[in-house]
Amino acid sequence: MPSISWRARTVQASPIRKLKPLADQARRAGKRVYHLNIGQPDIPTPKEYFDGIRQAAQGVLAYSPSQGLDEALDALAEYYRTFGIALSRDEMIVTTGGSEAITFALLAVTDVGDAILVPEPFYTNYNSYAQITGIQIVPIETRAEDGFRLPDKKTIEAKISPKIKAILFCNPGNPTGVVYTKAELAMLAEVAHKHNLYLIADEVYREFTYDGAQAISVLQLPNLEDRAILVDSISKRFSACGARIGVIASKNASVMESALKFAQARLSPPTLEQYGLIHLLRSSQYQNFVREMIAEFARRRDLVYAELQKMPGVICTKPQGAFYVTAKLPVEDAEHFVRWLLTDFSLDNETVMLAPAAEFYATPGKGRDEVRIAYVLNTDALQRAMRVLREGLLAYTNSPVMQV
């Protein structure tokens, strides 16, 4: 048998999805499993999105232009304008999800053997995009105890080598819930200028901010037109994860011409889904939808944070954005605990699934006692899930068998 490639052997299986068989097993055993392990919200997708799909669902389902439908680009331009971001058609490409937007950005600015800086913990699939594009991730370390704020400029600059071509960061942050301040972003911009790096900002959680925090877009920063690249997605803000519609945007024409060539290779993003987006963005309803959804997520965040505060030995900061909280647990091996919750524990026949955080870190050993909790269920379900977690944590930490 011919062998498979080194990159296939070494690319990670999704740490978020790899425990799914255990969850399936728990379900088959009759347990209810609260899924706080994956960023799939339970909020119904806006009706206007589906209306747009229905209206377009006829005739020939043709390729769209590789760059996306003109109407989709125009509707997106309008959307960005509400944030004070002016983008022309040529400065955007509709991508097949945010995943593809990140891949295009990396292909455009790095070659095989290059590297990028990424604040850790980071969205674990960045590892896969790095593996697919043949580059290294050099982590900028941040810590739960410091609320995952960025370190100072000197610490970041110490990580820079000629191989580093870009800084990739997620703002608001998955899995940290951090929203970067103007000062933090200005500092990143300064580093990018001084060391001739691109700044790639993953802003798929733009609207998910709480307590008056506001996410500043990389495209709103001054004098950064030549090196700012926005990667975006409608998955979270319109609760349309299954649409697979994202965006890459930049004022740097070479970057966009490059991304377009990669986009042409895969022909087009899904056509009907773009019509859904166009119809939604043209309706007056979408901003209300987002507003109400964020209010709901704020309640969820408050609940989850309050419950975590009550659990002995749990350390976390109140997240300001996105819909995750990364928490340190009083356990040695959070993955073992997460597995145990699925295989050995239940409360009133219910259990909970979390994402072990170790694989959100590039630094070996870090995050081993942390989990990421996605507060993507309604408050009733979250209340029950938090109860299961609290009791599970007590049972686990008190069980002599579990003291590894």
Next chain:
Amino acid sequence: MPSISWRARTVQASPIRKLKPLADQARRAGKRVYHLNIGQPDIPTPKEYFDGIRQAAQGVLAYSPSQGLDEALDALAEYYRTFGIALSRDEMIVTTGGSEAITFALLAVTDVGDAILVPEPFYTNYNSYAQITGIQIVPIETRAEDGFRLPDKKTIEAKISPKIKAILFCNPGNPTGVVYTKAELAMLAEVAHKHNLYLIADEVYREFTYDGAQAISVLQLPNLEDRAILVDSISKRFSACGARIGVIASKNASVMESALKFAQARLSPPTLEQYGLIHLLRSSQYQNFVREMIAEFARRRDLVYAELQKMPGVICTKPQGAFYVTAKLPVEDAEHFVRWLLTDFSLDNETVMLAPAAEFYATPGKGRDEVRIAYVLNTDALQRAMRVLREGLLAYTNSPVMQV
């Protein structure tokens, strides 16, 4: 300004799509342009597909599993069974178009710096997938004069080096219209066994065969379970190019585990589109749809081939499959001629757009006098387009200005 990557500078702009601005210009000047340059058929997508989308267009538009919805995998298994191909769920992954299926196959079996053999001329986007995955394409030369049949085994084996990990081929062939014989496929299988290579077959045109020719799937070949990889797409057979639904399938568990890890990185293929496919494949109508569509394409092929035969100096073989014919024209530079048709020529205010074939070749200089014609319009439109081509060709070859 930081520079863009070498791979971005060198990846090709789609030769099929790069002349679009000239076509837009012709249209703005009031000309009708017959698009025979791109494999986008005019056949309405089956109603059952759209019905499936409509029924599913509600609630939460969630990620599907990375591998695809179970129901989609089961419906696909049924589809393949009608060709005598038995596939279990684990032997398939639903991909975002055939493009992604090819990329996953290449990532799974090659590393950066490796190479693959591909009979040329080949679907030009293979160049982009090779560039994205950091590998080389080594062409197996075939010629219009020989009807693009494969050369003998010795000629193919002479191309093999330790860097070659797979043979990628398209059957029925884009852009050649070739359908490989049992003997040709057996020869490729023999080469694959002897030199420990994978066989990756792009079979998106499976049903598009004429005059009783039948496309044999790589998964129907004996003793090839460990090295056969099928890449597939619903774009052509269900006239659903904009759906972005493809398949990678193999009996080699390591290949499928590898592909699944790459699939997890991009989360999921479009969800609603899978429901469209499920509903279509479960209906009793889809086989009728395909049968009628193929009959229509057979008429188109006959018309285009007959018209090309009448044009002095044009050389081509009657294609047995797919919906393309690659023809040698009595011109020196087919791209110049294609541009000229858009910018300088019209007949009754109509013109035609073709794909210059040079970029379907990896060997420099080859195919310079060839074009690919996609017969994707109805017979009336094709008749007019062929008339434009005939007159255009006469005018071009008789024009002293155009004698380069």
